[in-house]
Amino acid sequence: MSKNINYTEAIVELEGIVSDIENASIGVDELSEKVKRAAELIKFCRSKLTSTEKEVNSILSNLSTEEKAEEKQS
């Protein structure tokens, strides 16, 4: 899997694959390949989500710590 892919590209590709699967507009020959790709994309997106969530929470909690620190200084 390409490391340059971002979440949006990944989700678009994933949605395409899922749509293909849902519509059964996918051949048996490429099915396993596509499912394998979808699983990879899901894994990637999930980890991306988790890391993003953690990062955001960490940034926001840092922000409130800074506020408190500033209050103490003033």
Added chain:
Amino acid sequence: MGNDEQVSQVRQVFSLFEITESIARMFRKHYATPYWIRAEISKLNLYPHSGHCYPDLVDRVDGKVKSQVRGIIWRDDLFEITRKFEKVTREPLREGINIMFLAYVKFTSEYGLSLQIIDIEPLFTLGELAKEKMETIARLKNEGIFNNNRVLEMPLLPQRLAIISANTSKGYSDLMVTLNGNPYGYRFHTRLFHAVLQGEGAIESIRKQLLTIKEIRAQFDAVLIIRGGGDEIGMACYDNYILAREVADFPLPVISGIGHSTNETVVEMVASINKITPTDVAYFLIGCFRTFHERIESAAHMLELASKVILDTNESRFKLMIQDFIKASQVFTNQQQQELSFTAMSIRDSVNAAVFNHRIALSRYETTTQSGPGRIIAQFANILKEKEKLLLFHNGHLFKKHSTSIDHIENKVRLLDPVNVLKRGFSITRFKGKALVPGINPGVGDKLETETLTGKIHCIVTENQTK
């Protein structure tokens, strides 16, 4: 009187002495008693050595001398007369005053006509002086200058003083001692203009110095006329019109301190400020300074108070403003922090929601990805089954159909089988494995193979007649 001869014949010649003695006799006879006479002393002619006085007595009408007689006051009489006169009039016997005197009209051979004054009525002179004073006042008022000096504004600080006085006078000394000894340390800049301060000569002396000062008046704030310490005889000069006029119309404020106990003179009336004694003048000047000083101190105090009030007011206002500012900034920062917290919370919520949504979507995709292929494979399997069914279904027909045609074909094939032809005696000749159909034309010497029902015969071409 006839001719000269007659005259010389009847002429009786007298010696001058006989004549004067005759006149003297007549005077003694007819002017034996003294008379009260009014006259002006035009010249005093006092001889200090002998102590006698020989005043020129005149009678003027409209300023012109109409009558003039020499007077005599013997030393003993003079002493008594002067004492009495000065006591009442406060003036010395002097030129220019009118007197009423008791005198013997005398004629001596030696000195001619004279009036031997044995008494003077001072009340008459007093009246005359008062009259002169009244006249001076009336003239100044008529001319409209009586109040001129009095309405001049006294400078706030009368510091540069032109002093008309005598450096030997006690009044001047009193003034200077008091001025320079003031306890506040005020400095006065004084300049003495020496003058005679009483008697007839004072008028011109003082006037001359006033004129001098007038020329350099920019150097002074006020003029002082200071007298004192001597006797108080000869003050009538201060009632003199010429001097009084000069003072009344003087461009600088005149302060008089000519120290006497009699009535106020005209000069003192018209002067801007009149104090009896020179010391009082000094106190007045120091008072001016003191007043000014107090005004300044009071103003300074007021200024201090006012500034303090302004500063205090502003300081408390400023303090309030600072408090308000602190409160306002606290409120503001609190609000901003709350808003930021809210924003952070809402960002967190949004992120969480978004993540949640994405998670759901991913779960869904995962489910789809997990279950989808199975479904697809099942679908394909179904299709295959369908196809199989169809195949099975159609198979019978096809099989029958095909087997029938296959039978036909089999028959045909069987009919066409070369074996059957061979049975009938035909053979198949092949050149290089291929049947000799038109087009294939072997040459002489080529080897051919002929198949028969029973076997193969190998031949060699000896002749070829095919075309």
